[in-house]
Amino acid sequence: xxxxxxxxxxxxxxxxxxxxxxxxxxxxxxxxxxxxxxxxxxxxxxxxxxxxxxxxxxxxxxxxxxxxxxxxxxxxxxxxxxxxxxxxxxxxxxxxxxxxxxxxxxxxxxxxxxxxxxxxxxxxxxxxxxxxxxxxxxxxxxxxxxxxxxxxxxxxxxxxxxxxxxxxxxxxxxxxxxxxxxxxxxxxxxxxxxxxxxxxxxxxxxxxxxxxxxxxxxxxxxxxxxxxxxxxxxxxxxxxxxxxxxxxxxxxxxxx
Amino acid sequence: xxxxxxxxxxxxxxxxxxxxxxxxxxxxxxxxxxxxxxxxxxxxxxxxxxxxxxxxxxxxxxxxxxxxxxxxxxxxxxxxxxxxxxxxxxxxxxxxxxxxxxxxxxxxxxxxxxxxxxxxxxxxxxxxxxxxxxxxxxxxxxxxxxxxxxxxxxxxxxxxxxxxxxxxxxxxxxxxxxxxxxxxxxxxxxxxxxxxxxxxxxxxxxxxxxxxxxxxxxxxxxxxxxxxxxxxxxxxxxxxxxxxxxxxxxxxxxxxxxxxxxxxxxxxxxxxxxxxxxxxxxxxxxxxxxxxxxxxxxx
Numbered sequence: 001x002x003x004x005x006x007x008x009x010x011x012x013x014x015x016x017x018x019x020x021x022x023x024x025x026x027x028x029x030x031x032x033x034x035x036x037x038x039x040x041x042x043x044x045x046x047x048x049x050x051x052x053x054x055x056x057x058x059x060x061x062x063x064x065x066x067x068x069x070x071x072x073x074x075x076x077x078x079x080x081x082x083x084x085x086x087x088x089x090x091x092x093x094x095x096x097x098x099x100x101x102x103x104x105x106x107x108x109x110x111x112x113x114x115x116x117x118x119x120x121x122x123x124x125x126x127x128x129x130x131x132x133x134x135x136x137x138x139x140x141x142x143x144x145x146x147x148x149x150x151x152x153x154x155x156x157x158x159x160x161x162x163x164x165x166x167x168x169x170x171x172x173x174x175x176x177x178x179x180x181x182x183x184x185x186x187x188x189x190x191x192x193x194x195x196x197x198x199x200x201x202x203x204x205x206x207x208x209x210x211x212x213x214x215x216x217x218x219x220x221x222x223x224x225x226x227x228x229x230x231x232x233x234x235x236x237x238x239x240x241x242x243x244x245x246x247x248x249x250x251x252x253x254x255x256x
Numbered sequence: 257x258x259x260x261x262x263x264x265x266x267x268x269x270x271x272x273x274x275x276x277x278x279x280x281x282x283x284x285x286x287x288x289x290x291x292x293x294x295x296x297x298x299x300x301x302x303x304x305x306x307x308x309x310x311x312x313x314x315x316x317x318x319x320x321x322x323x324x325x326x327x328x329x330x331x332x333x334x335x336x337x338x339x340x341x342x343x344x345x346x347x348x349x350x351x352x353x354x355x356x357x358x359x360x361x362x363x364x365x366x367x368x369x370x371x372x373x374x375x376x377x378x379x380x381x382x383x384x385x386x387x388x389x390x391x392x393x394x395x396x397x398x399x400x401x402x403x404x405x406x407x408x409x410x411x412x413x414x415x416x417x418x419x420x421x422x423x424x425x426x427x428x429x430x431x432x433x434x435x436x437x438x439x440x441x442x443x444x445x446x447x448x449x450x451x452x453x454x455x456x457x458x459x460x461x462x463x464x465x466x467x468x469x470x471x472x473x474x475x476x477x478x479x480x481x482x483x484x485x486x487x488x489x490x491x492x493x494x495x496x497x498x499x500x501x502x503x504x505x506x507x508x509x510x511x512x513x514x515x516x517x518x519x520x521x522x523x524x525x526x527x528x529x530x531x532x533x534x535x536x537x538x539x540x541x542x543x544x545x546x547x548x549x550x551x552x553x554x555x
Contacts, residue, residue, distance in 0.1 A: 041456065075454070205330075215283045
């Protein structure tokens with residue numbers, strides 16, 4: 001499809017680095033799916049949905065900085081929804097998120113609650129001021145919050161919060177966050193990898209499964225169309241958590 | 257079932273259906289996956305002398321009849337690509353390195369520095385300054401680049417031609433004079449798409465290359481003209497999305513075909529086309545060699 005024109009109807013600051021943009025069109029995405037956002041004259045970048053008509057964005061580079069310069073009434077181009085989203089399985093689910101990676105999870109959690117599924121959340125942030133979506137998560141069910149500096153909740157990385165949970169109780173686990181955090185969780189909970197759906201990030205260019213820039217070793221999974229949600233047991237023995245492909249296609253080490 | 261194996265410009269392929277350059281060719285793993293899915297040969301992403309990140313996005317636009325792209329030749333350079341070729345080779349089919357440069361010397365440097373089963377010279381990318389069709393539209397440069405790589409490499413050399421020219425046969429003859437083992441036709445047609453809400457050209461690079469179904473009749477015509485006028489084999493590429501398209505391209509004179517844009521449907525396309533071709537040859541009681549160039553013998 002060619003990019004669809006969309007008007008930003010509302011911009012909401014979530015934290016100093018993160019904002020939620022409401023779009024004037026509902027693309028009917030599944031949580032975990034993404035949209036290619038074209039900031040005209042700048043670049044086109046993938047973004048996660050944090051609701052049926054919202055994307056939540058962290059300012060990290062040129063394109064997102066340009067987006068942060070836009071207010072209600074500005075227009076952007078959209079291609080999507082794209083990729084495979086999360087699939088709800090069972091009656092009792094656990095959401096594990098870090099930073100802006102909590103965006104697709106809060107969207108998923110709200111769908112799950114709507115379907116009568118019991119939701120528990122473990123969410124981690126750097127510090128009190130970086131916390132987003134806390135009220136939304138807490139309204140879904142039990143919520144464990146961690147901060148690296150201990151300013152709110154349990155002190156430490158997200159994995160610290162695992163001690164407060166029995167993963168065996170959950171029918172399915174949903175994971176999204178920075179790669180070192182996701183790898184930390186996956187490598188500590190290998191016995192549950194077969195029931196963990198991870199929403200991952202790779203360098204997307206075409207977003208339709210042909211250019212090859214997002215392929216994941218060793219299988220060559222095309223993250224843009226076969227992901228971005230991938231079962232964690234397929235991520236255990238490859239590049240995930242170790243390296244990823246950069247814009248040239250060359251390997252870049254995955255560093256915390 | 258009739259045999260689909262074919263000798264193409266110095267390489268023996270178990271199937272005439274190859275993966276085209278620039279498609280799922282960045283990592284060894286995705287190339288190996290194409291080989292395991294049935295591709296008779298796999299062509300890498302085009303590799304140059306230095307790392308390139310490519311153009312800013314959007315890098316692709318899906319239009320009514322095909323796909324418009326301006327990736328901008330992103331690649332990690334030949335110095336950082338041999339490992340990917342070795343992984344691709346685990347797929348058990350020939351791995352053809354697509355290479356590009358801004359001069360005969362650059363092409364030759366890469367050919368000396370990479371170990372592949374053949375080289376495909378990208379003299380046809382329509383959207384990268386100083387590269388591709390900016391050299392490839394001049395017959396004398398096509399000839400000298402081909403000659404330089406021939407002298408530098410001890411594997412087959414194929415030349416991928418641009419259709420963005422008045423006379424593609426002239427370019428094909430130049431490749432032949434330079435000593436090419438085969439020509440590959442065609443690369444994308446230079447094209448453009450504009451966002452009518454705002455007037456912005458959609459591609460980050462403004463211009464790109466059109467691939468997919470829209471260009472198949474152009475590709476069929478180019479393959480027909482080339483195979484009618486050249487002694488060396490022609491590999492047909494451009495808009496093939498079914499076994500019927502592959503049969504048509506072979507009837508036009510192609511000894512093998514490459515597929516790219518259709519990979520949007522997934523890796524199953526290699527077996528789908530090969531199975532369809534096999535059944536077709538069986539129904540018609542002819543061989544692949546008899547099918548090749550049939551259109552030229554009818555006219």
